[in-house]
Amino acid sequence: xxxxxxxxxxxxxxxxxxxxxxxxxxxxxxxxxxxxxxxxxxxxxxxxxxxxxxxxxxxxxxxxxxxxxxxxxxxxxxxxxxxxxxxxxxxxxxxxxxxxxxxxxxxxxxxxxxxxxxxxxxxxxxxxxxxxxxxxxxxxxxxxxxxxxxxxxxxxxxxxxxxxxxxxxxxxxxxxxxxxxxxxxxxxxxxxxxxxxxxxxxx
Numbered sequence: 001x002x003x004x005x006x007x008x009x010x011x012x013x014x015x016x017x018x019x020x021x022x023x024x025x026x027x028x029x030x031x032x033x034x035x036x037x038x039x040x041x042x043x044x045x046x047x048x049x050x051x052x053x054x055x056x057x058x059x060x061x062x063x064x065x066x067x068x069x070x071x072x073x074x075x076x077x078x079x080x081x082x083x084x085x086x087x088x089x090x091x092x093x094x095x096x097x098x099x100x101x102x103x104x105x106x107x108x109x110x111x112x113x114x115x116x117x118x119x120x121x122x123x124x125x126x127x128x129x130x131x132x133x134x135x136x137x138x139x140x141x142x143x144x145x146x147x148x149x150x151x152x153x154x155x156x157x158x159x160x161x162x163x164x165x166x167x168x169x170x171x172x173x174x175x176x177x178x179x180x181x182x183x184x185x186x187x188x189x190x191x192x193x194x195x196x197x198x199x200x201x202x203x
Contacts, residue, residue, distance in 0.1 A: 108132035115151035119182030
């Protein structure tokens with residue numbers, strides 16, 4: 001995984017009014033959840049990040065390990081959840097989860113399809129059904145993307161999560177989930193019908 005450094009400031013006022021004021025000033029309210037717990041629940045460290053810094057984490061296809069500097073306190077984290085405004089799509093709140101060398105994490109990793117599928121050569125269309133697969137592993141072992149070879153995939157066939165394996169990674173997405181498939185296109189159907197008609201005529 002790529003690493004990126006982000007600077008934040010601790011929050012004192014945690015109400016809705018304070019959060020709204022922060023957003024007007026160009027900051028996004030955030031929480032960092034770590035090992036500390038209160039009454040059995042993870043304790044949140046409330047802080048803010050300038051939207052100009054946060055956008056490089058949100059508007060990118062990459063998955064980052066984030067080096068957070070919150071007023072001199074250093075934390076290694078991943079981004080777990082983003083709340084967006086339903087109309088403007090502006091980020092309203094972000095949750096981060098602190099990670100360490102020993103404890104595995106579960107995170108969605110982008111799927112990268114490699115190769116020219118046989119089904120595409122035969123006129124079919126390759127469909128990517130899911131863009132990310134959830135994996136569990138120590139964060140140092142997690143790759144930037146998961147390579148899936150589709151070279152042998154034919155029309156009408158699919159690749160499911162259960163057919164995949166990656167060294168050092170435990171796949172957390174259900175085994176029955178379809179990753180990609182080859183669909184028959186109208187052109188391929190017409191070509192198949194023409195070929196069948198030619199065979200019949202030859203007989």
